Amino acid sequence: MRSTLVPLLLCSLLLCACGGGGGESTASTPQTPTTPTPDPQTPAPVTGDWYQPQVGDDWQIQLTGTVNTSYDVALYDIDLFDSSTALIQQLHQQGARVICYFSAGTFEDWREDASQFATDDYGYEVDGWPGEYWLDITSSTVQAVMQARLELAQTKGCDGVDPDNVDGYQHSTGFNLGYNDQLQYNRWLANSAHELGLSVGLKNDLNQVTDLVDYMDFAINEQCFNYGECDYLTPFVNANKPVFNIEYNSQYVSDASARSELCQQAASAGLSTLVLPKKLNGNFRYSCQD
Template sequence: MNWSHVTSSRRVRRGLRACVAACIALVVPAIVGVASASAVWVPRPGTTWQWDIIENVPEPFLPVQMYDVDLEQAVPSETRIPVTLGGRTTVVTWRAGQNAGIVDRLHRAGKIAICYLDTGAYETYRPDAALFPGTPGWRRGDPSSDVILNDTGWNDEYWLDIRPGQWQKFAPIMWARLDLAKRIGCDGVEPDQNNPWRNVPDDFPLTLAHQKAWYLKVAEQAHLRDLSVGMKNAPEEEVTDADTVRAFDWNLNEECFVYEECDTLEQFIDAGKAVFNTEFTDVWVAERRTSRYADPLVLRRTVCALAARRDRYGRLTYLSRFSILIKTEVPDDPYYTC
């Protein structure tokens, strides 16, 4: 998503869908993710980072090992990327972004450059938006809207139908975005919005098995381009499991502390892979019904204390090895960590 297009509040629905049993029963297609290529970046637990996916990232850079920046804003100069969809090739022009050249500058500063992009959502304002088939808003039986679903809660952004048999209608557009990331020198990618299961209409026939299969496909495509790739969100145990932990090089999670759903992420720590966690002040205010968490310093004390809790034997847990950031609603300049 383009963070200049954000709404004033998050509207992502957190309730569980009624189809859990059916989801578990389905067999995930045999695309179980490839193991991380040896050439790609696989960060260890505790790797330091900054998440700044806005225009005009401040410099000089912070003393961290990795920066996560927006792909479109990082394009250094006008770049043309071909997209072949339905047997027809279209060349998409990506113009220089407001952080033009930032990937090279990060490399000169000795940092890893991760590039943020959506792979599971349609954004009306991206240069490749005209290539997506259909119109927003799923209506049962309407073939014109069988790919672009309901809005994600962010302005001008809509979930995509990631079911097998449907994603082929738009996936080449996303793979071309990975080509762009490779072309401009990103070390890896943060693919977002691949987890529509909790957020589409209850009667839409999407399952957790579909979601897991799509995650694995995204990881596979990133590795085909020698890009490091992180698994974003989807803490459900049917999705974050041995297959996805093996397929992805790291994890990026939003808000697992406030929603008390960090448990499945221990698998990444056990595998020697970093978990980059961010907790947002506005979400804590809404969920805990108190304005005290609007102060990022208060929230930092709270979250860092949770991460530092010890088990019954007096030992620190896997939570202490998370790479934690405290942010306001938009992942931007403020930098608060444990």
């Protein structure tokens, strides 16, 4: 799911890759966050030894359908629940690392652990995604479920995680979430993943990059070139942490010269960019790293 830059974007927001189903949908009306105040309980980043993707790594993300395992890439990003341990082992045997995707900010009524949430843990439905609702990230129950998901990723053999929808404070969620609520939650996610030996990425949430770059190992972004937002990701590149970027604009599929120009810009910015279908179903793939 794409994040919203508030108040910098004048265009309508599109949501992408939400709920493991991939694709774009019309976002709920974003809330303008209040000016953040210093967090009096800032935890230090957890230190340790875990998988660290490299700047310039080629990669693939597929969240729906039968995963195409034929790509010679450094890492795959696949759905935590829909991917078997056997698939993860196969990718490892091919020499690829595995990042496991899950939604950390929304309730999805089709997930196997949906019954673990309390009914007051989720609020407004995510526009365009039936059965998906924003979560109250301040809830201890929500955090317990997310801890269990991180432990599932470790048990399955994932090398890292891609927690999505970590920008609820910018949307109409049904909860009074502020900048620091989101920041504390995202830092907790990162530290909890690291305590389990998992790498962790920041999905979109561009407004909090500078506050989170020290906690995250990489960033995954949707359409920063399309929206003119790539400069917000520079702190990751400067910290020698990769930015894995996805673009969905159809011109990059149909126009080879436009795609070549995109890839030149991506190389200049230090981003690992893919052109993919909005549903992230593996129907096609163009990589600027090829």
